[in-house]
Amino acid sequence: MERLAELVNADDRLVWKGRFIDTSFLLEIGETAYLIKVAEGRIASVRRGPFVMPSWDFALRASRETWERFWLPLPPPGWHDLFALVKRRALTIEGDLHPFMANLLYFKEVMASLRPRETN
């Protein structure tokens, strides 16, 4: 998670895709929460909880095991995509989903950016 800003902000095309996004979202990895601020497609900050009064537009919540599988270099079927996780009830997405759904490809790519790149 420490590398999220670096990975996303170094990807010019991804930042461009998110150029209209200004939002904060909560990411829960099991017991650990992160508050992630996006400004014009760049990850402006990643803060680690616990938080007293966090403000966010939407939240992604899943167990640590779920995210570990999702972030495998070649994730197993059913653990390879945010909506695959939603369908198996391993991930909940809640809150004001407009920024998330209006920029779905962007947020899918942001979350997948933590997956180690395959070298062919």
Next chain:
Amino acid sequence: MKSYFEPLTGRYLHLNLLGKPHRLYVEEAGQGIPLLCLHTAGADTRQYRALLNDREILKEFRVIAFDLPWHGKSSPPAGWQHTDYRLSSKDYLSIIMDVADALELDRPVAMGCSIGGRIALHLALEYPERFRAIIGLESGAHVDAYYDTTWLHRPDVHGGEVCAGIVSGLIAPSSPEAERWETLWHYMQGGPGIFKGDLFFYMQDGDIRARVAKIDTQRCPLYLLTGEYDYSCTPEDTLDLVQRIKGAEATIMKGLGHFPMSEDPQKFLSYLRPVLERVRASGAARQIPK
């Protein structure tokens, strides 16, 4: 590169569908056993581009694909601006049978993917005598809505981009980049609300769970091919069909997702060829005099 034309032909067919005149886009190539291909929800015939270009298959099969009304290069009927598009089982069946009749297809093989894989089950149940075999790609008897489909059609969300975003994960992680993004481009080009209207069939009206066991594979063989990365119609959904339909055969395709013919065509064709060979051989066997 040297420029060239593909062996397929695209034409517009004029016919009445659901009581209204339609202009329908149809592609075909090859000769022999007619193989009628049905695209997925919110997409079009371009998904079958590799099959329509496969020289070996085209020697034995006349491959035909058409864009459903409202999809691809098929227009919606006049007056469409006054209606919400919503695909029902009844209308979907009627369109397919009317197109097959208009093209005068003699007991074609029907092959459909996703919504096409579902309607393939309806075809096997309702019209077994009209088809020499049915091939269901990503076939399941039912899928419960697992996300809020209203996001697919509202003016403050780009329809093409959200549709592509919804389906992007249905493509297997190992599928080639060019074919993956070609497949997503088709979704980005769908008309407003069309993917959502197709999902009415997929997630509600097309539920065939209660009747699927009545499919008689003696009258019409049923082959099922499903990608292991498909979380919409899962391998479990397809294997459940095999449990319930006597004589149905299923293969789970490694390293493929929900759009096998489009996301990784060559890998898909390696699974399809043996099925087509069996269809061809069983037809030949029937013609040998006793």
